[in-house]
Amino acid sequence: VQLVESGGGLVQPGGSLRLSCATSGFTFSSYEMNWVRQAPGKGLEWISYISSSGTTIYYADSVKGRFTISRDNAKNSLFLEMSSLRAEDTAVYYCARDFSRITYWGQGSLVTVSS
């Protein structure tokens, strides 16, 4: 099982960014997926969930209305579209498999929101 995030970087406050997670080693279309983030020196924060089919989606209140999770089961990929970014969104963003217990994590992608 491999989860590889990409798309992180430096963005100005109010800007947008799209994270991708390329997966391999398992049948992607059969698994629930999440994004979890970790601000520098801080703890873990679950931010979004998507069901295996993509029909059920949840967000943490901290990102609701600004972030959009999606998936492409044909391409074994997970996405996080982030807009109206704030300084407090600065974090390492992890792609994570499963929901009731997260069994696999990507290596993370750093997003820095700063002018």
Place this chain on the structure above:
Amino acid sequence: DIQVTQSPSSLSASVGDTITITCRASQTITNHLNWYQQKPGKAPKLLIFAISFLQSGVPPRFSGSGSGTDFTLTISSLQAEDLGTYYCQQSYSIPYTFGQGTKVQIK
């Protein structure tokens, strides 16, 4: 949202010691409690799920217990490679919240 509080926030122990980390939820979460280990600079790793079930490949020196709102992670015979930060997580109610973490250092 269910709040999850861990204690202590950090601890230092010697190789061979037994250490205990506690996690308290703000309401009952039945058996929906997981533990993760995060080593410096790495992604978290699932150690224990559903209070006491060891994830595949995790050494048996790790164990979990508890019920309702109070839970415990115990590491018996602490090893040098066990340094890192440990997080509990409730998976009873969305949003699935994590504790603030317990940093384990080796003396």
